[in-house]
Amino acid sequence: MHSSSRMVMAALAAGVLTLAGCGGGGDSEGSGSGPGGMAVPKIDKMASLGAGEGTVNVVSWAGYVEDGTTDKAVDWVTGFEKETGCQVNNKVAGTSDEMVALMKTGEYDVVSASGDASLRLIYGGDVAPVNTDLLTNYKDVFEGLKNKTWNSVDGQAYGAPHGRGANLLMYRTDVVKPAPTSWSVVFDPASPYKGKITAYDSPIYIADAALYLMKTKPELNIKNPYALDDTQFQAAVDLLKQQNEVIGEYWSDYTKEVQAFKAGNSVLGTTWQVIANLTKADKAPVEVVLPSEGATGWSDTWMVSAKAKHPNCAYLWMNHIISPEANAGVAEWFGEAPSNKLSCGKTKDPQHCTTFHAEDEAYFDQVWYWTTPLAQCVDGRTDVTCKDYAAWTQAWTTVKG
Template identity: 80%
Template sequence: MRRYIAVFATVLALAACGDDAKQSNAPAGPAGAQLPKIDKLASLGAGEGAVNIVAWAGYAENGSNDPKVDWVTPFEKQTGCKANVKVAGTSDEMVTLMKTGDYDVVSASGDASLRLIYGGVVAPVNTDLVPNYKDVFDGLKNKAWNSVGGASYGVPHGRGANLLMYRTDVVKPAPTSWDVVFDANSPYKGKVTAYDSPIYIADAALYLMKHKPELGIKNPYALDDKQFTAAVDLLKGQQKVIGEYWSDYTKEVQAFKAGNSVLGTTWQVIANLAEADKAPVEAILPSEGATGWSDTWMIAAKAKHPNCGYLWMNHIISPEANAAVAEWFGEAPSNKLACAKTADPQHCTTYHADDESYYGQVWYWTTPVADCVDGRTDVKCKDYSEWTKAWTSIKG
């Protein structure tokens, strides 16, 4: 488990993306936005000798963090394309960097992908030019966070769920529902934790979707005024029992180890690390399901090195590289053949890589926009700017 520490020490906020497998794949841009007409690459030519990459920490390792962790050097040797990697700490930073025109590919998260697509920053991807795409799990292809109007805008990288973690020696009986984190009279007051991001509003919406069906919530990222108010009010009530909000994984590991936090949202890799540090914790997928994340490799509309960009996208989802990234980062790989390549033979089992029934309960993070992504046209939904304002008021 210690191999995760080097990569996550630089990750302060992971904003990944998505939408449930059952969700509509209709266009979901900002209100009134028109999808830019951008042609996808028709054929692959010779590599240009370089590729400029914007990536989350741990997605493009070249051996500098750990000599044994290197899938960039093999790519450079095989293709002749030098990989110039810029690590971004947030999705906003990724969007800003891609808008400069200096980068060819990006490992975009869902709160960035629609902005990049409708902003004309990225181009549709010709998946026929990405041979390894055929082996990507079907549950990650042509979804609302990586395609629009039937056109693919990216190559899936990996995925994970936002789980409920609790200390088994303190929280009894063992929880099965998210209701334990939303209990305003919680006996664990001051020791409940939650993810520090506006996108966490979707967790409250998901809970309400299951427990207050009269609100009519069909998608936790598509909230009209009444639904949004209900979710915000639920989180304001929760704030009274929150000990701390987390975005830095190391702080959550230490908080659970010390007992300062005993209950709250987590990622599987955090649970693994806490267990490795002898903390008595368990992480579950509650009865309501959960939010989650999946990142997507996208190519710039005006890429200066499009051929090397395509070669990179094909390489990074190859069985060998995808397995290496998944283990180093702590996620389920996107390539189904990667499961046979992981050093830990149980990795894909731990992360439910091939369990579509499991991920069918996960609503992957996606950008809330005014045009409701649940298909409603008679109302407007709260966009991400409204979520951001509300999050500030929730935290007080």
């Protein structure tokens, strides 16, 4: 990993990341039931692009809006400001909950929402449907990121895809033998690595247990790890409570996971490719695998506020950040697969897209991107009620004890 990634790693040290989201195309009508049984509010999408208003107020994850302040060589903001006249005011958010709260104030125009936030924003009426015809770079976004359950409703896009990654299994090669191929090693109550197993500290991690059960307990009939009825949800929570007995620590701050694996305090657990790269750069003997059951993962969505005071600048920003050059810059700086297929020819490291599987749809076919759990099951079932994100949040506190 480059020193630039090391610097952004330090900037990300407050447990910042809970990612996923993206885009599609269609009409402004919304339907379906969200949190609390709400229908999607009817909000008109932008019909045509006008002149920039001179300012755009952004909420983003650390490392997504770089203007050369962190590193002089890392800047995809200054050129945008000169080209469009839109001055970028960026507010870095530490969590998805903070992003949702900030967007509800109406003071921000655009947000880099995660999949555990995006549907909350859509059903809450906080973001507007996006007219992808006004984003000239949208056509070059990988098809595998458009019109997904976490970033669209009834075929209508609610954002522009940013980047993606899988939640992988990392292990110390000098300790964990044989090399693991299944998530079973992190759920084994008799694990020889008890006390040195780590897991992601977020309610959305319940989906990791659900995915494992989906593959190993077919009688539960789980079709989507984000759509869990009472019985399925209880099975996932019970598995996580069992796993808690072998967990050494949960991580959300990825600098701490790097240090834990380097020191040998953690030898096995969930991770991201960028963390593995940084851990290897610190000379720790680690490898990662996408286990046989598949994995959860994340993809980001740039979404525009329903109350945007600077909607033209918001659209100009969304189009810019998914442009080949800017998207390559962010993907490389942050450590993720870009969403624009043309970005792979623009990265400084010619192997970047290979490392992050950017063009490998067969790889990402095994990834279940983070999606906000709703009471109306996101797998399409209508005969049962599923557990919503509030229930996941409550259950997560009981898992950790």
